[in-house]
Amino acid sequence: MIRWLKSASLGLLLSQxxxxxxxxxxxxxxxxxxxxxxxxxxxxxxxxxxFGIGGRLETHASVGDVFFTAAQSGRDKLSFSxxxxxxxxxxxxxxxxxxxxxxxxLRALHPGRNLDVYVEYDLAxxxxxxxxxxxxxxxSLGPLLxxxxxxxxxxxxxxxxxxxxxxxxxxxxxxxxxxxxxSLLDDSLxxxxxxxxPDSYISDPDSARIRPYDKDQIPHVxxxxxxxxxxxxxxxxxxxxxxxxxxxxxxxxxxxxxxxVSGRLNFGAVDNLRFIANYGNGLGRFxxxxxxxxxxxxREFSELDPHPVFSAQAAYQHYWSAxxxxxxxxxxxxxxxxxxxNEAMTARARSAQVNLxxxxxxxxxxxxxxxxxxxQLLNGQDGELNRLLFxxxxxxxx
Amino acid sequence: xxxxxxxxxxxxxxFLGACTQVDRTAVPADxxxxxxxxxxxxxxRIDGLxxxxxxxxxxxxxxxxELDEARQRTTNEIAANADTLSEYAAxxxxxxxxxxxxxxxxxxxxxxxxxxxDASDNVVxxxxxxxxxxxxxxxxxxxxxxxxxxxLYRDR
Numbered sequence: 035m036i037r038w039l040k041s042a043s044l045g046l047l048l049s050q051x052x053x054x055x056x057x058x059x060x061x062x063x064x065x066x067x068x069x070x071x072x073x074x075x076x077x078x079x080x081x082x083x084x085f086g087i088g089g090r091l092e093t094h095a096s097v098g099d100v101f102f103t104a105a106q107s108g109r110d111k112l113s114f115s116x117x118x119x120x121x122x123x124x125x126x127x128x129x130x131x132x133x134x135x136x137x138x139x140l141r142a143l144h145p146g147r148n149l150d151v152y153v154e155y156d157l158a159x160x161x162x163x164x165x166x167x168x169x170x171x172x173x174s175l176g177p178l179l180x181x182x183x184x185x186x187x188x189x190x191x192x193x194x195x196x197x198x199x200x201x202x203x204x205x206x207x208x209x210x211x212x213x214x215x216x217s218l219l220d221d222s223l224x225x226x227x228x229x230x231x232p233d234s235y236i237s238d239p240d241s242a243r244i245r246p247y248d249k250d251q252i253p254h255v256x257x258x259x260x261x262x263x264x265x266x267x268x269x270x271x272x273x274x275x276x277x278x279x280x281x282x283x284x285x286x287x288x289x290x291x292x293x294x295v296s297g298r299l300n301f302g303a304v305d306n307l308r309f310i311a312n313y314g315n316g317l318g319r320f321x322x323x324x325x326x327x328x329x330x331x332x333r334e335f336s337e338l339d340p341h342p343v344f345s346a347q348a349a350y351q352h353y354w355s356a357x358x359x360x361x362x363x364x365x366x367x368x369x370x371x372x373x374x375x376n377e378a379m380t381a382r383a384r385s386a387q388v389n390l391x392x393x394x395x396x397x398x399x400x401x402x403x404x405x406x407x408x409x410q411l412l413n414g415q416d417g418e419l420n421r422l423l424f425x426x427x428x429x430x431x432x
Numbered sequence: 433x434x435x436x437x438x439x440x441x442x443x444x445x446x447f448l449g450a451c452t453q454v455d456r457t458a459v460p461a462d463x464x465x466x467x468x469x470x471x472x473x474x475x476x477r478i479d480g481l482x483x484x485x486x487x488x489x490x491x492x493x494x495x496x497x498e499l500d501e502a503r504q505r506t507t508n509e510i511a512a513n514a515d516t517l518s519e520y521a522a523x524x525x526x527x528x529x530x531x532x533x534x535x536x537x538x539x540x541x542x543x544x545x546x547x548x549x550d551a552s553d554n555v556v557x558x559x560x561x562x563x564x565x566x567x568x569x570x571x572x573x574x575x576x577x578x579x580x581x582x583x584l585y586r587d588r
Contacts, residue, residue, distance in 0.1 A: 397489070
C-alpha cells in the first residue's frame with residue numbers, strides 16, 4: 035500500500051513539476067479536464083501537458099512442471115536455469131496462481147516540446163507478498179532518451195505476444211541508457227545509438243554459479259538501424275562492451291560484442307512474423323533469461339574467456355478473427371563454453387510456446403498457452419519442462 | 433523433432449490463413465478511379481491499416497510511447513491513402529457521363545461521388561485530429577459510402 039502511495043505521489047509530483055515549469059499551474063486550478071494529446075491521457079484546460087495513468091491486472095493460473103528449488107520467478111515464468119535436469123528435482127502437475135505480470139504506468143507528455151516522461155512498474159513476487167519492480171522509467175526529449183528501457187540492441191516490436199515467459203532467443207533486457215535516435219529518409223529509417231549501463235555476468239572455473247560484477251568502467255555501446263515500410267520493420271544492431279572481473283585486488287578485462295537482426299514482417303492486415311537472431315561473444319547475459327554467463331575466468335585466474343553465443347526466436351501471430359488470435363513462438367540458443375567451464379553450466383536451450391487468446395473487448399484478453407522448455411548442460415545432461423497456462427488480462431487507462 | 437513438425441504445420445496453416453486476408457497491395461500511383469477495382473482496393477487498404485491500429489491494443493511488450501509512435505505512423509498512412517482517394521473521387525463526376533444511367537440515376541451517382549469525397553476528407557481530418565473515436569466514425573462513414581455506391585453501380 036505504501037509503495038502504491040509512493041507511486042501515486044511520484045506521479046503527482048511529476049505532474050506538478052511540469053505544470054509549474056510551464057508557469058500555468060495557477061491558471062489550471064479549478065478548470066476542467068480535456069482529452070489529452072494521445073489516447074489514454076487527459077490535460078487540464080489552459081495547459082498543453084497531458085497526463086496518463088493506467089495499468090493492467092493480469093492473473094495466471096498454471097499447471098505443470100516446477101523445479102523443486104526454483105526461485106519464485108522460475109516457478110511461474112519460463113526460466114531456463116530453473117528447468118530441472120534430474121528427475122528427483124521435478125515437481126510435476128503443480129498448480130500455481132500469480133499476478134506478477136500486472137502493471138502500473140504513469141505518463142506526462144508535452145507534444146509541443148517533444149517531451150515524454152514514462153514510468154512503468156510490474157510486480158515481483160516474494161513469499162506471501164508482491165512488491166513493485168521498475169520496468170521502464172525514462173524521459174525522452176525529441177531524439178534523446180534518458181533512463182531505463184529496453185536495450186537499444188533489440189527492436190521491441192519483435193517481442194512475441196506470449197504470457198509464459200521469454201524464449202531463449204529473445205532479448206528483453208532493460209538497461210539504464212542515454213539514447214539518441216535520428217530519423218532518416220522521411221522517418222522510414224531510424225538510427226539509434228546508445229550508451230548503456232554496464233555489468234558483467236561471469237562464472238568461476240570450479241562453479242556453475244554465475245555472478246554479477248558491476249565494476250565495469252566503460253558503458254556498453256549499442257547501435258541499431260531500423261527500416262520501416264508497409265511490409266513491417268527490420269533492424270540490424272550491434273553492441274560492443276568491455277567485460278571486467280575483479281576480485282581480491284586482481285582484475286581481468288576483455289572487449290567483446292555481437293550483432294543481431296530483429297523485426298516484424300506483416301502478412302495481410304494484422305498477421306505478422308516476429309523474429310530475432312543474434313550472434314556474439316560475451317553476450318550470454320542478454321539471452322535465455324540469464325542462464326548463460328557472459329564469460330568465465332580460466333583456472334589460472336589469468337584470463338577472461340568470453341563465451342560465444344547464438345540465439346534465434348521466431349513467432350508467428352495469426353488473427354483467426356478480430357477477437358481471436360494465436361501465436362506460435364519457437365526459440366533456441368547455444369553457447370560454446372571453454373574447457374575451464376564447469377560441466378553443470380547450461381550450454382543449450384530451446385522452447386516452444388503456442389497460445390489462443392480471446393479479446394471480446396480491446397481491454398480484456400483471456401486465453402490459454404502451452405509451454406515446452408528444454409535445456410542441456412555442458413556434460414550432456416538435459417531436462418524439460420511442460421506447462422499449461424490460463425491467463426486473464428484487463429487493461430485500465432484514462 | 434515432433435515439436436518442430438508441429439511447429440511447421442502450425443506455421444503453414446496460419447500462413448495460408450493470412451493469404452486469405454485483406455489484400456495489402458499498395459495502390460499504384462498511375463491508376464485512377466476509372467479502374468473499376470480501385471475504389472474497393474483503396475477502401476480495403478484503409479480498413480486494413482485501421483485494423484492494424486486496433487490490434488495495437490493487444491501489444492503487451494512495447495511501452496505506451498512506442499505504441500503511440502506506431503499508431504501515429506499508421507494513422508499518417510491512412511491519411512495519405514484517404515487523401516489520394518479524395519482526389520480520385522473528383523474524377524467520378526467525369527465518369528458519370530460515360531455510364532448508361534437514367535437522369536435520376538445519374539443525379540444519385542453524382543451525389544454519392546460527392547459523398548465519397550466528403551467521407552475521404554473526413555478520414556483525413558480525423559487522422560489529423562488524433563482522436564480514435566473520430567477516426568472510427570470517419571472510417572465507418574467511408575465504408576458505408578463505398579457499400580452504398582458499389583451496390584448500385586459496381587457493374588455498370
